[in-house]
Amino acid sequence: MHESDEPVTGPDPSTPPTSPTPSADSAADSEPPATAGSGRRAAVRPAKASGFSGVAAGVLSAIRKHPKTWMAAAAAVVFLLLGTGSVALGATIGSPAAAAGRTSTATPTPTRTSTPTPTPTVDPERPVPANQAAATRIRTCSVAGLAGDRRLGNLEAQVVNAKTGQALFDRNGTKAGPTASVLKTLTSAAALATLGPDYRVSTTVVAGSTPGQVVIVGGGDVTLSRLPDGQASFYTGAPKIQDLANQVKQAMGGQQITSIVVDASLFGAPFWQPSWDEREERVVEGSTPYMTALMVDGDRDDPTAVESPRSTDPVGRAVQYFQQYLGTNVGVSQGVATAGARQLGVVQSQPVTTLIDQAMRVSDNTIMEELARLVAIKNGAGNTFDALNAGVLAGLKGYGIDTAGIHIADGSGLSGDNAVPPSYLTQLFIKVLNRQNGLGVVYDSLPVAGKSGTLGPGYNRFTGANSAARGAVLAKTGWIDNGYTLSGIINAADGTPLTFAVFALGPVSDNAKQAIDTLVTGFYKCGDNLSNG
Structure with missing residues (x-):
């Protein structure tokens, strides 16, 4: 909250008014007025055994007659005496003008050897947590309107800053859904890990x-x-x-x-x-x-x-x-x-690296089905379609990314029974971007928006206003009857490397591709300032 927004506090209207309290100066340096009662008490019982002066005796008499009033006054005096240190400190760090404008009206206080001056107390410092939470950056570039495009159907998407690993945008990003040909990325990774980059069939x-x-x-x-x-x-x-x-x-x-x-x-x-x-x-x-x-x-x-x-x-x-x-x-x-x-x-x-390159560029189903089957066989899972799930997941294990929720029905992504969460793809593409574990071949084979593969000329992708992201989006495309997908890497306008996955699922049509391109172009323009709002 800004300072100007903080509520201004004043007297609590529910608190009843009290009798006026003597000021700090007058309470300390003046004596209460004498009353008839106090005079008689002083005359009848002179203060000798108690050591009190006549004035002090009068004070006691007044206190006995009006105890509530004097108790309130005494409390005020104590409060003011205890606050003297704070007042003095405030005067020290206050503005010079304010200090110069004050004129003291206090009467010099006589020395009283029988009553020592109270020592002001100092409040202990407020404890501070040992580990204070770091300030959270407020990102302001929103693509909420683009993400709400009805052409995207049931949207599942996630965008991650590839340098920090922070998720910048998420819409059902941990929900597993059919990937279409984006699944070829997983098959490629499993083949590289299981068969090796130089393996020949x-x-x-x-x-x-x-x-x-x-x-x-x-x-x-x-x-x-x-x-x-x-x-x-x-x-x-x-x-x-x-x-x-x-x-x-x-x-x-x-x-x-x-x-x-x-x-x-x-x-x-x-x-x-x-x-x-x-x-x-x-x-x-x-x-x-x-x-x-x-x-x-x-x-x-x-x-x-x-x-x-x-x-x-x-x-x-x-x-x-x-x-x-x-x-x-x-x-x-x-x-x-x-x-x-x-x-x-x-x-x-x-070799496997060449096979992956050819299949990824043109989204060839046949090579990917071959590689998935060979991975399953090599991992001892079996030699049928039913063996692919266990076989491919075993091949992905070495990448250290949680495969919970993933189901592999084939190697190409053609089946609607495949299920992968966008969050898995954003993590895998960080490794692709960094060329970890030999995944550089996947990076090099990704179609480039407006330039190559299934995002290149002839595929009607990233056209019109979306051409702003041409050359900056490297991603695998996908399409099946119940979904259009795109996942890969964005070299954002502000220089931030992003990884992303977008699934447009449900009763969607061919125009979902343009809606995906528009959303991804929004990611490109926002970069690290992308808001999840």
């Missing part, structure tokens, strides 16, 4: 149990391409199944291939997540295949396209091209490779 061929039999073993590499040497597929630097077939022919040394066994047992059924919309995702949009351990080009009809319809038999398509490059149409059967069998050929994917 292998597709191998080994000798079978009978002469001339070969076994192709799917290791989960979805980037393996059917395109011939010299032609680039959608996945940069992808290994070729043609190369694998050539290695096998060379290892066989001219021996005729009699049969092909396919071992795709690394990934367990079901190969389609039950909560996914198969027609929409596999056929119409063409973003996601059946997740088998052997496929080529992410099972795209067009191996060079970001999105393209997928088949109902990824393994069969891969084997078809393997046969083609081997130059044979021998019989094919399902089976499992014999442990320790002689290797006839092997091709490897790009």
Whole structure:
């Protein structure tokens, strides 16, 4: 409270008036007037044995006749005597003008050896707590109006100062909700921690149990391409199944291939997540295949396209091209490779860091489903969709962020059953920003507003007034039927690094993306002055 706002206190109207009290000077230096009663008492009983003078005896007489009046007067005198020290001190630190303007009217006080002058008492200092609370900064830049935009549906959001770790803005920030493709950030982090940044996924061929039999073993590499040497597929630097077939022919040394066994047992059924919309995702949009351990080009009809319809038999398509490059149409059967069998050929994917970079930039579901499954297997959780929750959470454990409330239904974020609180993402992105635990690859792969990835040209993001934040927002986008999401890092206008997560959930439509961009631009403009009000 400001001083001008403090209430002014005065006499309490409920307190009854009292008789006038002598001033400090008059009470100390004058004697009460003599009365008839006091005179007679003095004449009849002179003060000798008691040692009192006649005046003192008169005072006693007056006190006996009017005890209440004299008790009040005596109390006032004591009060004034005790306050003498305070009055004197006040005069010392008071203004010179006030001190100069006062004129003393007091009569010199005669010395009285029988009554020592009371020593003024000094009030002890008021105790002060040992640990005083630090002053709280008042932030004044509000985005409350932007956060109330109905296009955001049921908003869950949080913004954190990445330097101090302080949450500046929070709307249901600890409530777990569906993340859409923002979940790819968690999958990437789990893959880096579990598989390692340099891990490569292998597709191998080994000798079978009978002469001339070969076994192709799917290791989960979805980037393996059917395109011939010299032609680039959608996945940069992808290994070729043609190369694998050539290695096998060379290892066989001219021996005729009699049969092909396919071992795709690394990934367990079901190969389609039950909560996914198969027609929409596999056929119409063409973003996601059946997740088998052997496929080529992410099972795209067009191996060079970001999105393209997928088949109902990824393994069969891969084997078809393997046969083609081997130059044979021998019989094919399902089976499992014999442990320790002689290797006839092997091709490897790009390292995990490259896979993450490609998937994050264009939000590729297929790579992320591969990585999540490999993480679950490596962590001993299993090889099915049901194993992903335990597997990915085990992979995230080393980052030291509380995973309470998180549920992982898939690796891509396509399922509405995924649940992650925005508060987890703001903490994870602080580590991404600081490149901790190898997470710098995630930072480098984040789409940049107005410049790259799914926030770049062609995606209609951060346009118009929101273009003020172009180049300053690095974030992962997300969209599913019941939500639009965005989470990442903001290099705010005042130089403050912020981490944020925004979920627009419920019956929302495509225009939620513009509402999210507007809110995030507000975060950018406010910086560390962002208010939670």
